[in-house]
Amino acid sequence: MKPHAIYPGTFDPVTNGHLDIIRRCAPLFNQVTVAVAVNPAKTPLFSIADRLEMLRDACADLPFVRVTSFEGLLVRFAESQGAQAIIRGLRAVSDFEYELQMALMNRRLSDRIETVFLMPSQEYTYLSSSIVKGVARAGGDVSELVPPGAQKALEALAHP
Ligand code: ADP
Numbered sequence: 001m002k003p004h005a006i007y008p009g010t011f012d013p014v015t016n017g018h019l020d021i022i023r024r025c026a027p028l029f030n031q032v033t034v035a036v037a038v039n040p041a042k043t044p045l046f047s048i049a050d051r052l053e054m055l056r057d058a059c060a061d062l063p064f065v066r067v068t069s070f071e072g073l074l075v076r077f078a079e080s081q082g083a084q085a086i087i088r089g090l091r092a093v094s095d096f097e098y099e100l101q102m103a104l105m106n107r108r109l110s111d112r113i114e115t116v117f118l119m120p121s122q123e124y125t126y127l128s129s130s131i132v133k134g135v136a137r138a139g140g141d142v143s144e145l146v147p148p149g150a151q152k153a154l155e156a157l158a159h160p
Contacts, residue, residue, distance in 0.1 A: 002030040003084035005116065008074050011036050012044040013150040014055050015132055017124035021089040024118050026064060033081055034059065036069040045133060050153065058147035075110035086115045091125045133157070 005025060011018060011034075025032045036051050044051070048069050059065040070077040078086060086106060088099050103115035120127075132145050136154035143151055 004031040004082060005029045005085040005087045006033045006035050006078045006081060006083045007087040008035045008037050010042060010044055011051050011055055012046055012129045013051060013146060013153060014058050015127050015129055015146050017120050017127040019058055019147060020120040020124050021087065021118050022065060025087060032065050034065060034067045035077065038069055038071040046153065054149045054153060057149035073109060075106050075113050078113045079110060086113055088115060088117055090117045090119055
């Protein structure tokens with residue numbers, strides 16, 4: 001049986017880079033739970049409800065995907081969902097150090113959950129939620145960087 005994976009993140013907002021990673025999971029996993037982290041240490045631009053709505057809208061054509069949010073330890077959430085793996089995206093070497101720390105800490109917290117790294121298509125390696133927010137705030141075109149629901153929300157930033 002193909003396993004169930006959790007793809008956690010802030011998704012503030014979802015970008016085409018995130019969606020590229022989610023699509024790459026299709027042949028590998030039966031089910032992918034995209035999980036928006038409720039993290040008191042971060043101050044995201046969009047509310048949890050908005051981030052969930054943008055993700056659900058963007059993943060509506062992907063039947064193996066479920067979108068939800070979680071609080072607390074990621075590995076405990078993964079175990080509670082019966083998942084075997086955590087998916088993380090690696091864009092460049094700059095992502096690696098932090099991701100390695102997280103993966104090894106998560107393994108220490110639960111050796112039943114394996115972290116799996118996926119690389120996006122090359123065109124998305126420069127893409128981050130922070131960069132699209134910056135472009136949108138300055139009135140730049142983000143239509144090729146994010147799905148339509150996120151584009152609408154981002155355009156409202158430049159024209160409040
Ligand atoms: P976090 O705050 O957990 O890093 P993000 O929403 O920024 O949340 O990212 C979630 C995951 O998606 C991370 O593993 C990140 O490296 C990955 N990711 C973000 N943008 C991209 C992209 N353009 N291509 C591939 N992976 C990405």
